[in-house]
Amino acid sequence: MELDEVTLEIPNPQTINENSNDTDTSSEVTLFYNDTKAMHLEFLIDPDSNKPCMRLKFLEEPIHDIRLTTKQIFSDGRTNIIDVEEIPLDRMIGDDEQLYIRKNSMEKLEPGSDFRFACDIRLTKADKTLLSRFSSSTVERISEIANDQKFLDFTIKFKDAKELKVLKFILASKSPVFLKIFTTDMLESRRNEIFIPDVDYEVMKIAVNFMYNGGVQNLEYHIFDVLIVADKYDIAELKRYCEIEVAKGLTPQIIADVLIFADRYNAALLKERSIQYIQRNWNAIKGLEEFECIYTYSNLILDIFETFSIGDCPIKSVISNL
Template sequence: VMALRLPDVDYEDTEETLDCRSFAPSAFEMMQRIRRQGKMCDVTLKVNECKFTAHKIVLAAVIPYFTSMFTTDMAEANGNEIEISAIDENALEHLINYAYTGKITVNVETVQSIMIGANFLQLQVVKEFCANFIKSHLHPNNCLGICQFAELLMCMPLLEKAKSYLNQHFVEVSKSDEFLDLSKEKVLSILCRNELHVKSEEQLFYAASAWVKFKYTQRCEYMHELLQHIRLPLLRPQFLTDVIQMDAAIKSCLRCRDLVDKAKDYHLMPDRRSDFPPNMVRPRYCTEIHEMIYAVGGLTSAGEALNTVEKYSGLVGRWELVASMKTCRSRVGVAVLAGQLYAVGGYDGMNRLNTVEMYTPETDEWCDIKPMQEKRSALGCVAYEDQIFVCGGYDGVSSLSNCEVFRPHTQEWQKISPMNKSRSAAAVGVFEGCVYILGGHDGLSIFNSVECYDQSIDKWCMKVPMLSKRCRHGVASLQGCMFVFGGYDGQKFLNTVEVFDRVTNQWSFVAPMSMRRSRVGIAISGGKIFALGGYDGCTNLNSVEVYDPETNSWRKSDRMWAHEGGVGVGTIPLPLL
């Protein structure tokens, strides 16, 4: 054979590599076939009465547990039969097959045993795969069991996901058999959480009461310990008297009755509120709940009314347009009720409006509903207890003191008692289970006064005034405090922020916004407060900034895309994870 004389020729590329992508898969596939035939196997794994033959080199190459066993001086390194007692036989078969194929299939019946086996064999990739499968199958009926399972395997990503699910779905979880079967210590650890998503402490009491009643004779003596972790001062006096005080386990326990009496003192003697531990008078808030923020109507830079609506998700970090309202509305009132957005009154550029539209996110459509009795722009508007409250505003002639309430189940607007003052461009919010209206003006004077509506007696009562006079400002309530933002005091446009503390019964200043903002829109999402748009005295704004109450600091957020100036703002919770 003639010898090749390649080195005598001058080539640019003198080296090439064959990289056969199918080499490893085809080799392992052949080894799996050989194993199935029982040939060349040098180890047997025994679980109970089941035996599985395999090749040490394959197990050592893929499974860390066997890597250590077969490459060290362990006694099993030279043995032909190894007993495995910590793994279910079916799970072990799946994991051996994975060592040869790189594939494994789990379902709701097998995932738990396979994950236990993967944890024992230190197969982290398989363990994470199983954990992700379990995460996608979290449910109120299995959430607590998954918490315990993840804790047992020290799988922190699964544990954190299950705890987050518990926080977001506590009410549903508390009705499960798993919850009723919990130990006292586990129930107490749940009742301690600040992050539970509840409308009120009433839901915590009902959960604790149901747990006690499930095994009443054994558990009634624990009611005092449970009650210590329910924030009784935050409950309505009527609920304390009519429900909690009447509970059999509480009636029979002197220490329980003492706790209820102390909670009543919180309402009867406000000057003693500072005696209560801060965590017992601070409402729970689940920062894992995020809302879709809607910016509604408002003004163009030329001062014309808009019918444009856009929405923002902080999780995505993007504004996008949704269906426009039928009517252009500036100085519009916005409220959210039962997952639907209401645009109430406003000014269309020519007339003050009494018309109302309702937006349904699922269909991306607006529809007209029954109009208010009064025409109003610059009105206060808020939803509370399945009703929409509108307060004051301007009818084109004068500022208004009258108020009305819309009840969706009757589709009727009904007048309630008028405020003590006529108020236009005031801020309206819900705080301590009541509707508050703050500041505003009557056409002549700007106020710092505050009123609160007592629904039980249909009366407005004066409360502690703000430190600054404000109109065209915003308000938000979060974690037991009420914040007011920006506005106009008659001389200057404001960037200042005040907070009212229910315990001290006083207003104080906190970190100011980075910009002066009157006609500012306010929204809460994920435990943060968003300040949207407004007017700084020279320019209509599309900028957004976000306040963190925990750090008392502001940061910039994504600018609105389609709005400038004063917008109506509403938030609709995103679906729970």
């Protein structure tokens, strides 16, 4: 269900530098859904890179995705589309995000100064998960059944001899990996049990509870291990939730380790946010001893500087040291 469509315009920074009367370097709007503030957007020229970027502030209504179409609008009415990006943004309410036009897209700029930048924004309301479509009483009933031993039809066993009894239909609905385990002629399916030696009981319990009702408890103590489990068993909603939570706590001291972790476990959103964090805080990060380990990962170095122009960051000297 579409929330809204809006176009924001800002002047070409070159015309501003030429002392034009057009000095308004940003344009902003607050979008509503059913009289509820959904998102505040500001389209502006970043003062450090002199490139267009979109600053997003999530308010009271969660957003599922956003489509940004950035273009040049010339004085004669012509348009030149620079960048079209579909961004999944099933994020927590209150998140902030700053999105930059990608470097390869900036190469599509037509020469001249008689144009304005414009960005068409289309938002789509968040999809509801299976359980969130149920009434609260139904969710409570499912939780009751999930804790009633006579209904539990599958057992997960751990190396410390602990066991977790679960409902197959819930796990199958949330995890394609568990669905395959339950529906193929495997030993685990015939015995209705599986031994998982590389996952702790508490970590799997968090993942299972999330699949039951979408809630999490004690996640802060196990968040990286839970993300690994979510990746291994393809629990997409849980994985995304963990990525968002980790990204909220990024600091210069841990950013290298987080980026390496995100790359290793295919955490695309966390990797994207980590790279953006590094780009925004490069001067504070580049000399840290904790960041030096990143230089052994040439693929990550290239990812970090892909959207930087040579003037923004010493890419040549960095790559020459790889």
